[in-house]
Amino acid sequence: MAVKVGIAGLGGLGSNIAVMLVRSGFNNLVLVDFDTVAESNLNRQIYFRKHLGIKKTEACSEILKMIDPKIQPVTSDIRLTEQNVPEIFKGCAIICEALDSPEAKAMLVNTVLTEMPGTYVVSGSGIAGWGCPNNIITKHSFKKLYVCGDGTSDTGDMHAPRVIVCAGHQANLILRLVYGMEDEKIER
Amino acid sequence: MIANGKEMKIGAGTTLQEFLVSSGYDLCKVAVELNGMISPRKTFNDVVLKNTDSLEIVSFVGGG
Numbered sequence: 001m002a003v004k005v006g007i008a009g010l011g012g013l014g015s016n017i018a019v020m021l022v023r024s025g026f027n028n029l030v031l032v033d034f035d036t037v038a039e040s041n042l043n044r045q046i047y048f049r050k051h052l053g054i055k056k057t058e059a060c061s062e063i064l065k066m067i068d069p070k071i072q073p074v075t076s077d078i079r080l081t082e083q084n085v086p087e088i089f090k091g092c093a094i095i096c097e098a099l100d101s102p103e104a105k106a107m108l109v110n111t112v113l114t115e116m117p118g119t120y121v122v123s124g125s126g127i128a129g130w131g132c133p134n135n136i137i138t139k140h141s142f143k144k145l146y147v148c149g150d151g152t153s154d155t156g157d158m159h160a161p162r163v164i165v166c167a168g169h170q171a172n173l174i175l176r177l178v179y180g181m182e183d184e185k186i187e188r
Numbered sequence: 189m190i191a192n193g194k195e196m197k198i199g200a201g202t203t204l205q206e207f208l209v210s211s212g213y214d215l216c217k218v219a220v221e222l223n224g225m226i227s228p229r230k231t232f233n234d235v236v237l238k239n240t241d242s243l244e245i246v247s248f249v250g251g252g
Contacts, residue, residue: 105250106217109248113219114226123248125248141244142246147246154250
């Protein structure tokens with residue numbers, strides 16, 4: 001599928017979203033994360049023990065290629081800033097916000113919506129703990145911004161089930177945007 | 189003014205930044221859409237709110 005999708009952050013949300021998109025036929029991905037795989041990531045992220053200490057961009061690409069050998073994700077092992085976001089995600093129709101800190105989430109959303117008109121942002125906010133997963137929803141917050149999550153849960157640890165419920169919301173919304181099931185259809 | 193779907197009165201001359209701070213928002217963690225247009229953060233202090241405005245505020249929480 002030609003539509004270019006960016007994923008900002010390859011942690012619990014981003015790594016699971018990447019896998020779901022590749023399984024759904026997406027092969028034009030931009031993957032960004034500055035971090036390496038740590039032991040504490042293995043409870044919810046797609047990585048395996050052999051990836052400990054390896055860049056998440058590298059480990060994620062390797063796993064995606066095991067699903068679709070033809071995929072050639074563009075990767076950036078860099079911390080995203082207001083200055084580099086437009087260049088790194090140039091040409092993306094949709095950008096998945098899957099970063100960790102609330103400040104970084106707000107920076108990415110503000111930068112894309114201000115500097116990259118026409119680009120959709122699909123953000124994740126409120127996934128911690130093991131509260132009721134039915135509180136995790138997809139909300140069409142702004143014209144070009146969708147926010148998935150319960151909007152509030154940030155205390156306690158993050159566990160696979162709720163994180164993956166939210167990642168599923170984000171990936172599903174991308175399919176809906178691309179297949180024209182939302183207000184506006186994205187060119188495939 | 190309507191903020192996140194709720195109708196409210198806004199004092200004359202109140203800036204977007206004053207409204208957000210007095211409502212308890214952390215300016216580093218929000219994105220704001222005013223009348224269907226994204227409000228760049230550097231303009232928060234220059235935008236004077238009107239009672240006809242429609243405001244959507246998203247406040248992000250951590251975890252990814």
